[in-house]
Structure formats: structure tokens, C-alpha cells
Amino acid sequence: DQQVKQNSPSLSVQEGRISILNCDYTNSMFDYFLWYKKYPAEGPTFLISISSIKDKNEDGRFTVFLNKSAKHLSLHIVPSQPGDSAVYFCAARTFSGGGADGLTFGKGTHLIIQP
Amino acid sequence: SAVISQKPSRDICQRGTSLTIQCQVDSQVTMMFWYRQQPGQSLTLIATANQGSEATYESGFVIDKFPISRPNLTFSTLTVSNMSPEDSSIYLCSVEDLLVRHEQFFGPGTRLTVL
Numbered sequence: 610d611q612q613v614k615q616n617s618p619s620l621s622v623q624e625g626r627i628s629i630l631n632c633d634y635t636n637s638m639f640d641y642f643l644w645y646k647k648y649p650a651e652g653p654t655f656l657i658s659i660s661s662i663k664d665k666n667e668d669g670r671f672t673v674f675l676n677k678s679a680k681h682l683s684l685h686i687v688p689s690q691p692g693d694s695a696v697y698f699c700a701a702r703t704f705s706g707g708g709a710d711g712l713t714f715g716k717g718t719h720l721i722i723q724p
Numbered sequence: 725s726a727v728i729s730q731k732p733s734r735d736i737c738q739r740g741t742s743l744t745i746q747c748q749v750d751s752q753v754t755m756m757f758w759y760r761q762q763p764g765q766s767l768t769l770i771a772t773a774n775q776g777s778e779a780t781y782e783s784g785f786v787i788d789k790f791p792i793s794r795p796n797l798t799f800s801t802l803t804v805s806n807m808s809p810e811d812s813s814i815y816l817c818s819v820e821d822l823l824v825r826h827e828q829f830f831g832p833g834t835r836l837t838v839l
Contacts, residue, residue, distance in 0.1 A: 652830035
């Protein structure tokens with residue numbers, strides 16, 4: 610059973626427009642959420658994160674929104690640039706006991722920025 | 725963020741053999757994790773590598789198949805034992821220092837093909 614779901618395998622957006630990537634989760638124990646970007650043949654690169662006590666976090670062109678009641682988060686990229694073309698993974702974690710747990714990942718969304 | 729390297733970057737192995745993957749970090753980190761990404765799938769956590777103690781494995785992964793060492797705060801190894809074609813994946817290590825921040829940073833990955 611997938612605890613983190615990214616229901617759009619791919620998304621095509623025109624350069625300069627806003628890209629919105631969505632993620633849903635089922636485990637109410639998750640209290641920290643992260644977005645990663647991955648190019649082929651490379652490891653995932655951390656983009657932005659958000660704690661469950663917040664509903665928005667912004668870093669430059671990237672903003673993550675969290676709706677805890679809906680168990681939904683989204684990543685907004687504006688304006689979209691050609692270099693943003695990559696696979697984007699949503700991930701979630703809990704903090705238990707004496708340390709952090711590993712991450713639970715969604716299946717990813719392949720973002721394609723068209724000129 | 726920490727600089728993480730993995731060796732080998734890729735390998736092609738025969739069924740029934742074993743491969744040890746190394747993960748080196750340029751700074752001391754509290755926690756190290758091992759993930760795999762099977763073709764077309766998301767990243768799945770294999771285990772958490774704790775310095776000075778046994779690794780903690782996720783459901784579906786066992787120490788006999790994926791023995792892990794963590795001899796110090798900058799290095800870890802993952803061995804894939806008695807390999808079969810189903811073990812063909814990208815194996816990634818990640819690191820996190822709880823004293824500094826909550827995000828995980830990933831190595832470039834090891835692409836393993838088992839014939």
C-alpha cells in the first residue's frame with residue numbers, strides 16, 4: 610500500500626508558466642515532507658521541505674504548500690525554466706524514538722518544460 | 725551540504741555473486757541510509773546504518789541478503805549477496821545530521837545489473 614502518492618506520472622508546462630506538482634499521503638504520522646529533483650544517472654537533489662506545523666514554505670522560485678486536513682501537498686515552481694525538466698519526488702518522514710526515520714517516497718512526476 | 729561519493733558507480737554481475745557498495749561522506753554525519761530504486765519504481769528504504777551498532781532493516785529486507793557496515797561517522801558499505809536478476813536496481817546512500825538539519829542528501833547511486 611503506497612503511503613505517498615504522486616498520481617501524475619508526467620506533466621508538461623510551457624517555459625515561464627507555473628508548474629504545480631501534487632502529492633497525497635495516507636499516513637497521519639508523517640510530520641515532515643520533502644521534495645527532491647532527479648536527473649537521469651544522478652542521485653536525488655534536495656529542493657525544499659516543510660514541517661507539518663506549517664502550511665507554506667518558500668525558497669526562491671519554489672514554494673511548497675501543505676494541507677494537513679486533506680493530507681495533500683503541492684510544489685509550485687514559478688516561473689518554470691528549461692533546467693527544471695526532471696523527475697520530481699515527494700517524500701515524507703516521521704521522527705520516532707531517538708532519531709529520524711528514513712524517507713517514504715512517491716513514484717515521481719516527470720516534469721517537462723517546453724520552450 | 726555534505727559531499728557524498730559511491731563506489732562503484734555501476735557494475736554488471738553474474739547471478740549468485742555478491743557486490744559491496746561503498747558510501748563515503750566528506751564530513752561526519754549522524755545517520756546514513758541505504759535505498760534502492762528498481763526500474764520504473766520509486767526509491768525504497770532498505771535500512772538505516774547506525775554507527776557502532778547493527779543496521780535497522782525495513783520490512784522485506786534482511787541482513788543475510790543486504791549486510792551493512794558502518795565503521796565510523798563518514799563511511800558505510802552495503803553488500804548485495806547471492807544476487808539474482810531481481811536485484812538489478814540503482815542503490816543509493818543518503819546522509820543526515822540531526823544536529824544540523826532534517827533533510828537527507830543523496831549520493832550519486834550505484835547502478836547494478838545482474839545477469
